[in-house]
Amino acid sequence: MNKEKTAIILGATGLTGNILLNQLLNDSRYATIKLFSRNSVNIQHPKLEEHLIDLFELESYQKDFFADEVFCCIGTTKAKTPNQNTYKAIDYGIPVTASRLSKVNGIDTFVVISALGANPNSNIFYNKIKGKMEADVLKTGIPNTYILQPSLIGGNRKEKRAGEQFFKIIMKALNYIMVGPLKKYQSVDPEKIATTMVYLANTNFSSGRIKNNDIIDLAEKNDRN
Template identity: 45%
Template sequence: MSKKAIIIGASGLIGSELLSVLLHSSAYTEVIALGRKPLNIQNQKLKEIITDFSNLSEIKGQIKADVIFCCIGTTRAKTPDLNSYRKIDHDIPIEIAKIAVENQVQQYHLVSALGANAQSSNFYSKIKGQTEDDLKVLNIPAIHIYQPSLLSGNRKEKRMAEKIALVLMKVIDPLLIGSLKKYRSIKTSVIALAMYQQSLKEDQGIFTYPSDIIKEIV
């Protein structure tokens, strides 16, 4: 059975990996990328909807698919204003999820983060946790939440702190065993492949995958 997907955040680290997987998959015949800028990718399966996400109610008729993948996110360095940060990491994913309910979308896949907790004193973890909690109460048949640890991938922008952290993690990762395995760094390609594979299943319910479980899926 052919599937139609919508992906939000297709230009990002995980989103770009996932988009490539979807476009090369025989299981998906149409992929809609919702984003602020054109991707400059030529593929007969790909359709782009350019939006600044302030007019989602006006384009909700186009947000129809079997599966929605939400890979959108930001950082404090790129978005220092906390209200803008919350809009990107919480408001947009939840508004799209509410439209998904109206349009009877069967699956919603969200990239969150390890340690997401609505009660956390850490702003990043708190926003991720609130987004997860607000998503879980919506009437979507299948909700899949991915909680990766430190991401390993080819970023367009340079982040010196992350580069240093990834070098350190090459040494530390093997030492993280048992319940600590979920803190090992993870490749973005692995996350993308796990999201794709889970989307092919017809399971219903709410599923949460910490970093170590994501690796087991693949």
């Protein structure tokens, strides 16, 4: 009989992270879900263990950072975080620090959300930061490292982003004609990202970058099983 596992989630108050949290709470393979975040998710559950901290000081909580798997759903936007230094501290600093803590504490599985177009040599600041994050997470050398590269993430966020919501509607309509090589540009539902994250952590899938079309395919495969 397999032992029940402990998972850590960073970013559980966000759209995808919150969906992931609910999936893990309802998954019998997991006995404990540790959350490291600034704000509470306001859920009472016997599996849940919340650590309300300043994520910029994550390395100070090494003694609590023990689990079988780490799921990192941290991310911000230019509109929400216009200061580039703060943006880098969130999208690069937190995931890389988490991966290094995972390595030191012997955690063998690290799953992180990046973005389509991530490239450390990009002239686009957002893509460049995501690319550098990916490279340094991989350098950590955690055996089972999965970097998801979704396109535009669908769903309804708590905060209102009128322009983004309109673009999501357009992208969802275009999904029907984005097939074959264009599938990697389809918008993707956060539920599919969360489902794929859990799937990857519980299979022998090859470590590395998981493209947008693979996120969609793996989620649909898991739903059929």
